[in-house]
Amino acid sequence: MGDIVQIFNDYKDRADFLTVYVREAHPIDEWQMKSNVKDDVCYAQPRNLSDRLAIANDFTKRFNYPVPFGVDDMNNAANDAYAAWPERLYVIDESGKIAYRGGMGPFNYNPAEVRGWLAARYGEVKHPEEKTPDSNPEKAP
């Protein structure tokens, strides 16, 4: 999620962003993850829209999440249309066509590919605090 927020901050003037909240990946009544217990992210799989909205609102408030947000309906229409679960990334171009289609999460969920797509089109956004492997500060004047 941090990667997405960073990409959003870097490119929000040039691209639009939309987060789509879909059915939970690791709720307490399905395949719960220890890391979620540790982080106090413990929710049952929503059975109705108000449960789903409540979790979405907890998420955006907890992280002060800046990216525009939408919630899938209980028929999971957006999830099904985009084969999205548990997480997935797309870029849609100005003509409404899919320009980038990320792989299935979690193993092929790769924000760096979205950054690459945006960088190819709009140029890289550099972060000075990140050192590249071949940078050598000792050689700097």
Added chain:
Amino acid sequence: MWIGISVGALLLVAFIALSVMAGGPKDALYMVRYALPHMHRGNLKVGDAAPDAKLFALNGSDTFHVRERAGSKPLVLVFGSFT
């Protein structure tokens, strides 16, 4: 009999591999039960028209469509959940 043993051994190896990938034997079972049925490769391709879907705003009363957000600029779609 040897066929049965071979198939059994293969299943055992597959289960162990899945356990390692998922984190443990319980995780492997839960993955098969709760995750794999919902994971779909899908058949969208680059160049296809982006599907539309109605979404709810965080306030729960307003709705909008994915495609309404696409147009003047590229639209980055981020699908996910909290857990």
